[in-house]
Amino acid sequence: MNQLFFKSSLVKKYVVALTGVALYGFLLIHTLGNLQIFLGSAAINAYASLLKASPEILWGFRAGLLVMVLAHGLCAALLAIENRRARPAAYERIPKFGSTVASRTMLGTGSVILIFVAYHIFHFTVRATHPDISFFHDSHGRHDVYSMVVLSFKQPALSLFYIVGVACVCFHLSHGVSSAFYSLGMVFAGYERLISRFALAVSVFIFCGMSSVPIAVMFGILKLVPS
Amino acid sequence: MNIKLRVWRQEKPNAKGRFVVYDFPDADPNMSFLEMMDALNNRLVLQGEEPVAFDHDCREGICGACSAVIGGKPHGPGKRITTCQAYVRAFREGDVITVEPFRARAFPVLKDLVVDRSALDRIVQAGGFVSVSTGSAPEANAIPVAKEVSDKAFDAAACIGCGACVATCKNASATLFVAAKISHLGWLPQGQAERSRRALNMVEQMGKEGFGSCSNTLACEAVCPKGISATNIARMNRDFAFALVSRAGQ
Numbered sequence: 001m002n003q004l005f006f007k008s009s010l011v012k013k014y015v016v017a018l019t020g021v022a023l024y025g026f027l028l029i030h031t032l033g034n035l036q037i038f039l040g041s042a043a044i045n046a047y048a049s050l051l052k053a054s055p056e057i058l059w060g061f062r063a064g065l066l067v068m069v070l071a072h073g074l075c076a077a078l079l080a081i082e083n084r085r086a087r088p089a090a091y092e093r094i095p096k097f098g099s100t101v102a103s104r105t106m107l108g109t110g111s112v113i114l115i116f117v118a119y120h121i122f123h124f125t126v127r128a129t130h131p132d133i134s135f136f137h138d139s140h141g142r143h144d145v146y147s148m149v150v151l152s153f154k155q156p157a158l159s160l161f162y163i164v165g166v167a168c169v170c171f172h173l174s175h176g177v178s179s180a181f182y183s184l185g186m187v188f189a190g191y192e193r194l195i196s197r198f199a200l201a202v203s204v205f206i207f208c209g210m211s212s213v214p215i216a217v218m219f220g221i222l223k224l225v226p227s
Numbered sequence: 228m229n230i231k232l233r234v235w236r237q238e239k240p241n242a243k244g245r246f247v248v249y250d251f252p253d254a255d256p257n258m259s260f261l262e263m264m265d266a267l268n269n270r271l272v273l274q275g276e277e278p279v280a281f282d283h284d285c286r287e288g289i290c291g292a293c294s295a296v297i298g299g300k301p302h303g304p305g306k307r308i309t310t311c312q313a314y315v316r317a318f319r320e321g322d323v324i325t326v327e328p329f330r331a332r333a334f335p336v337l338k339d340l341v342v343d344r345s346a347l348d349r350i351v352q353a354g355g356f357v358s359v360s361t362g363s364a365p366e367a368n369a370i371p372v373a374k375e376v377s378d379k380a381f382d383a384a385a386c387i388g389c390g391a392c393v394a395t396c397k398n399a400s401a402t403l404f405v406a407a408k409i410s411h412l413g414w415l416p417q418g419q420a421e422r423s424r425r426a427l428n429m430v431e432q433m434g435k436e437g438f439g440s441c442s443n444t445l446a447c448e449a450v451c452p453k454g455i456s457a458t459n460i461a462r463m464n465r466d467f468a469f470a471l472v473s474r475a476g477q
């Protein structure tokens with residue numbers, strides 16, 4: 001491989017965009033999966049145990065996600081360093097004309113996502129943060145994901161943390177999805193509006209889908225059913 | 228009109244600069260912004276002070292020489308204008324207008340508001356030549372070019388290389404400039420022979436000059452005096468990817 005390949009900021013952008021889009025695809029499936037909680041405890045518990053049916057596939061998937069997050073974060077951080085170096089003397093009045101807040105705060109929202117996802121994994125995957133409510137089993141002997149989720153989100157602080165975390169992810173995506181179209185060279189004259197609306201629509205969809213679970217628990221729509 | 232100008236004064240490259248406030252109690256709203264700067268300089272010369280150095284040439288928005296970030300926007304208030312097309316009437320009574328040089332590592336300040344933009348010229352040089360048959364002038368219709376294609380090539384070629392895209396970009400990236408330069412030849416049949424090489428070399432030179440990368444904030448498109456479309460950026464990303472792949476295959 002040649003030098004240009006490793007040094008070019010465009011190649012790093014391709015990595016950020018491709019991994020970002022893949023993570024976004026994962027997030028979309030994750031959202032649809034989560035929404036099954038509204039079908040009742042049996043449905044979500046069955047779905048959760050299906051996901052863990054094969055350790056090979058499960059760990060393969062997890063490894064893939066980890067590699068993508070690392071590649072995305074690493075390339076984004078390298079770009080951010082280059083970008084900071086490109087303007088050593090700051091403006092007194094920073095020109096903001098024509099850009100969105102989301103597009104100017106990608107590193108910030110990305111960093112919050114990192115913290116949020118780390119906590120999320122310790123909470124629901126490792127089940128280390130709330131062990132008292134995380135290890136129940138349902139009548140089929142499956143891990144009772146339903147009660148773990150409902151009991152977690154009965155705590156307003158935790159619900160709020162999740163809603164803010166998900167909002168950050170979606171804010172990141174509201175620019176990220178349209179940005180990826182540009183980075184991957186897939187914007188054609190006349191379609192710019194459509195692409196930014198699409199990015200906004202998917203972000204709003206993911207936000208509504210993800211945050212509906214803690215909100216439904218807090219409003220008593222999702223509650224514990226004696227099993 | 229009563230206006231105050233807060234102008235960046237810097238004696239020479241690498242010297243420490245500072246803002247100096249100049250009062251304009253009787254600015255004529257029909258003056259252009261640069262005429263106000265001329266009036267300021269006349270006054271400074273009469274007072275025995277050093278006039279403010281600023282770039283300008285055609286003063287009709289076609290050469291790309293004028294620069295400066297005026298009130299937080301390259302080329303001052305207004306859409307699709309260059310600094311020489313900004314008017315005093317675009318400001319309000321009592322405004323304090325901050326005038327700063329374009330700031331980027333690749334655009335070192337030479338003096339006051341004048342920056343060295345030759346990095347952009349070196350990127351164009353890196354683009355290299357276009358192979359055309361020499362000899363007698365070719366017949367006008369020998370190479371057919373569709374109207375839509377020539378329009379797109381022309382839109383990209385409208386870039387005057389002023390550097391406003393770099394100045395406004397949060398990353399001080401020259402991506403819109405480079406994308407326009409790659410596209411204007413890339414659209415045309417005459418530009419096909421060297422299309423890959425041009426994309427690789429110009430992007431490489433852009434990196435060497437110390438510009439940042441593109442975050443697709445599209446601020447560049449919004450300030451561009453010629454309204455160069457950011458779709459050229461997508462096109463550049465596409466050309467560069469294809470060029471990398473085809474070079475790897477050689």
Ligand code: HEM
Nearest residue numbers: 017020021023024076106107110111114176179180183442
């Ligand atoms: C691990 C934490 C994360 C960090 C630190 C991070 C950081 C960033 C940064 C700084 C950018 C902008 C790059 C640029 O403007 O040049 C970016 C772009 C992007 N991010 Fe993230 N991000 C993270 C997680 C995510 C996740 C979880 C997703 C998807 C669900 C995602 C999707 C995207 C997309 C689609 C882009 C646009 C790519 C482009 O600019 O072409 N990011 N990220």
Ligand code: FES
Nearest residue numbers: 284286291293311
């Ligand atoms: S002086 Fe020529 S474009 Fe402004």
